[in-house]
Amino acid sequence: MQEIRDLVRAAAEKARQETSEEPEPKFTGTVEFPVDCAVGRGLEGAIATDTKIGYVNGTKGWLVYRGYEIFDLAQFSTFEETSYLLLYGKLPTSSELAAFDKKLKEYRNVPASVIQVLKEMPIKDTHPMSALRTAVSFLGNLDGTADDTSVEAEREVSIKLIALFPALAGAVARLRKGQEPVQPKGDHTLAQTLLYTMTGKEPDELNARLMDINLILHADHGMNASTFTTMVCNSSLSDMYGSVVAGIASLKGPLHGGANEQVLYTLEEIGSEGNVEPWYEKARAEKRKIMGMGHRVYKAYDPRARILGPLAAALCEDHPEVAEIYKIAVKLEKIVTDQLGAEKKIFPNVDYYSGIVYRAMGIETAMFTPIFAVSRVSGWTARALEYLETNRIFRPRAIYTGPVAAEYVPIEKR
Numbered sequence: 302m303q304e305i306r307d308l309v310r311a312a313a314e315k316a317r318q319e320t321s322e323e324p325e326p327k328f329t330g331t332v333e334f335p336v337d338c339a340v341g342r343g344l345e346g347a348i349a350t351d352t353k354i355g356y357v358n359g360t361k362g363w364l365v366y367r368g369y370e371i372f373d374l375a376q377f378s379t380f381e382e383t384s385y386l387l388l389y390g391k392l393p394t395s396s397e398l399a400a401f402d403k404k405l406k407e408y409r410n411v412p413a414s415v416i417q418v419l420k421e422m423p424i425k426d427t428h429p430m431s432a433l434r435t436a437v438s439f440l441g442n443l444d445g446t447a448d449d450t451s452v453e454a455e456r457e458v459s460i461k462l463i464a465l466f467p468a469l470a471g472a473v474a475r476l477r478k479g480q481e482p483v484q485p486k487g488d489h490t491l492a493q494t495l496l497y498t499m500t501g502k503e504p505d506e507l508n509a510r511l512m513d514i515n516l517i518l519h520a521d522h523g524m525n526a527s528t529f530t531t532m533v534c535n536s537s538l539s540d541m542y543g544s545v546v547a548g549i550a551s552l553k554g555p556l557h558g559g560a561n562e563q564v565l566y567t568l569e570e571i572g573s574e575g576n577v578e579p580w581y582e583k584a585r586a587e588k589r590k591i592m593g594m595g596h597r598v599y600k601a602y603d604p605r606a607r608i609l610g611p612l613a614a615a616l617c618e619d620h621p622e623v624a625e626i627y628k629i630a631v632k633l634e635k636i637v638t639d640q641l642g643a644e645k646k647i648f649p650n651v652d653y654y655s656g657i658v659y660r661a662m663g664i665e666t667a668m669f670t671p672i673f674a675v676s677r678v679s680g681w682t683a684r685a686l687e688y689l690e691t692n693r694i695f696r697p698r699a700i701y702t703g704p705v706a707a708e709y710v711p712i713e714k715r
């Protein structure tokens with residue numbers, strides 16, 4: 302397989318050549334009620350807060366964490382370093398990273414009682430995201446510091462969650478298959494821990510790096526639904542475990558993180574390159590959304606898909622089992638972008654090619670979204686913490702369109 306860094310560098314170069322600038326947003330100051338504003342359904346266009354954590358430039362198709370381009374982080378960083386960057390606002394020095402890493406290793410083992418809870422549920426028939434959601438909720442019950450809502454205490458809980466998620470997802474993956482969970486071991490990174498605890502096998506260097514890149518790419522992404530959900534929950538001064546549980550529930554949906562597994566089901570449903578066109582025509586006639594395509598913010602090619610597409614292509618060289626699925630994906634992409642790209646600005650998003658990469662790594666489709674959660678927990682917690690520093694409860698309003706003077710009719714007269 303071609304050198305991963307070369308592939309990411311080439312993706313960055315292509316992005317640079319194909320992008321256009323986004324106008325700067327203008328802030329109008331404080332809001333007095335009643336307001337006259339243009340906020341679309343689904344809060345489209347609404348500004349929830351200001352942030353220094355990350356920037357999604359939808360016109361340019363550009364993603365930045367704390368000022369650093371995703372293309373640079375994917376080439377040179379690690380998920381541990383990226384998580385530190387998101388949480389603390391700067392790249393760590395060697396000693397800061399070593400101390401952070403030491404903590405991650407201290408906190409990474411899943412308590413036996415959490416494994417027991419997972420075993421109590423009908424885990425083979427439970428979506429892994431639902432299993433993860435319950436496990437994190439239970440973890441909160443085990444942590445005596447959970448109700449301390451100071452920034453410092455919540456930061457520590459955030460580190461615990463980032464540390465625990467890989468082995469938790471790993472335990473869910475194994476229990477689903479009727480296998481006993483394995484605990485993290487040795488000097489494994491978070492990416493290696495995820496792979497090891499899912500498979501029970503020592504991950505090779507290529508798979509470990511691919512997983513690390515995937516975790517970097519999914520770590521943060523503006524006010525997406527699950528991040529906003531986490532922040533809304535935390536803004537009532539609830540607790541970080543509960544807020545992350547809310548984030549997991551939101552990420553599960555097929556319009557959000559759940560799209561990555563839906564993409565694979567779609568490609569399997571299409572079945573062959575020859576069937577792409579008729580499938581697409583039928584899907585359009587039925588007004589079906591093409592999973593892994595389109596985005597509320599990106600009106601250009603998602604930079605994460607720019608990286609994952611070429612990685613999927615390169616993996617096909619050594620993984621003939623994904624080559625057909627990849628060819629179907631490429632053909633569908635071409636049809637969708639030819640037909641909807643210019644008019645509706647529909648391009649592949651992060652979920653379009655990530656599943657093919659995971660499939661080549663031998664990962665079960667139902668585990669794709671939990672892997673997303675393993676990564677995104679760093680963005681959820683970083684943003685919830687940043688907001689907590691100057692917290693004000695989130696509380697938008699709705700425009701009431703119902704009646705106002707309905708006469709109450711006693712039940713026997715209705």
Ligand SMILES: CC(C)(COP(=O)(O)OP(=O)(O)OC[C@H]1O[C@@H](n2cnc3c(N)ncnc32)[C@H](O)[C@@H]1OP(=O)(O)O)[C@@H](O)C(=O)NCCC(=O)NCCS
Pocket residue numbers: 343555556557558560589590591592593594595596597598641645647650651652
């Ligand atoms: C991501 C997504 C939820 C954004 O939703 P949104 O901002 O509310 O966008 P809308 O649903 O209003 O779409 C705007 C237009 O583009 C079309 N469109 C958007 N995504 C589309 C898709 N994946 N396939 C086909 N058409 C799509 C819509 O039908 C709509 O067309 P219309 O104006 O004729 O009604 C949406 O693009 C989608 O459902 N994508 C598939 C799921 C997915 O990949 N999610 C992961 C996102 S990272």
